[in-house]
Amino acid sequence: MIDLKELLINSNYKKEIEELINISNLSLKHWVTYWTGFNSTFVCEEILKEFENLNDFKFFVFGGYPSAQKSKIACFREDNVPDENELIKNFPAKGILMKGNFLFDNATQDDFRSLLRDNGLIEERIGDIWTTGDRGAQGIIDDSKIEDLNEKVFFLRDVKVKIQIVDLDSLQIPVGRSQKLINTVEASTRLDAIASAGFRISRTKILERIETGMLKLNGKTVKKGTISLKVGDKVQLDNKGFVEILDLEMTKRERWKIKLIRK
Known part of the structure; x- marks a missing residue:
């Protein structure tokens, strides 16, 4: 088992590290891959520096597409490393389409993220969100307990928004941000x-x-x-x-x- 107190000392990411420790211990015990919730990809990369000296584990950062700004961390045993293509194929997330007419009422990524939070999704279950002109937005969300969202209609301010849950390969992935x-x-x-x-x-x-x-x-x-x-x-x-x-x-x-x- 990983010593929780040792890794948390002086860390700026105590909550995220504690979650990773918990899933690492589960992976060690059950010999299967576990994933964290969504966090900033930058934060994911930063907290993994705290785990560099742990020889029993391997990790993989992915957010649904290569340049995602929000990612999950997969943890698995060093002696039970899955194929990277399989990790991507089995990534525990779905695509979400949020369709509405925003021609006269522009909406931002933050607006759509708030819409999802207001309707039951916590922040750690929401990956990248990007707008699609004046027709709404698309994004990536955790694949658990999302049935209640599919085909439902909500309102963002005065605009009617229809939600659809789709496979990730149905999304129009945004162009990645370079350094x-x-x-x-x-x-x-x-x-x-x-x-x-x-x-x-x-x-x-x-x-x-x-x-x-x-x-x-x-x-x-x-x-x-x-x-x-x-x-x-x-x-x-x-x-x-x-x-x-x-x-x-x-x-x-x-x-x-x-x-x-x-x-």
């Missing part, structure tokens, strides 16, 4: 300023996301945009990936020249 280097000059190294530049979102909207708990710094939810950042800090925004600070340099005019990478 992007960003160079910017800011008056300060404040979190709200750097997040605004990194995610290409206004500072007002960044502050709104901070207030609603959608923004994390090095894995921890923050409530203030005034925190000063340093090289190596990683800022994560729900549904938008994360940015990492690669370099900070004061200019002659006492402004900050900042180099970021967005993933």
Whole structure:
């Protein structure tokens, strides 16, 4: 059995690590593959660093398609490693279509994610969500207990939305986001300023996301945009990936020249 206390010391991802420990112990006991719920792919990769020295287990990160921003972690015994194609084939998720006429009432990924939460899905059961122009959205959800959603009609604000559950290969997978280097000059190294530049979102909207708990710094939810950042800090925004600070340099005019990478 894995020592829970040892792995949780000083971790920024205690909840996610505890879940992975639990399924790892189940995998060790029952000789089968177990999956976590959905988390940011970045978080999945970060917490697996805590498990590098555990020789009894192997892990696999997947979110339904190669560049997914939300993923699950599969855990299996080191002496019972499944084929990767089989893991993908048996990935415990389904596609979801959310169809509606949003020509005069634009809706965002966050709006559709909220619609699913309001109708019984917890966040860990919701993978990537992406909009399909003004006709609604598609996404990936956990395959358990979703029968009540299929063919049902809900309302997002005043727009009627019909839900359909489909196989993953029926989805129109979005184009993957590649890594992007960003160079910017800011008056300060404040979190709200750097997040605004990194995610290409206004500072007002960044502050709104901070207030609603959608923004994390090095894995921890923050409530203030005034925190000063340093090289190596990683800022994560729900549904938008994360940015990492690669370099900070004061200019002659006492402004900050900042180099970021967005993933």
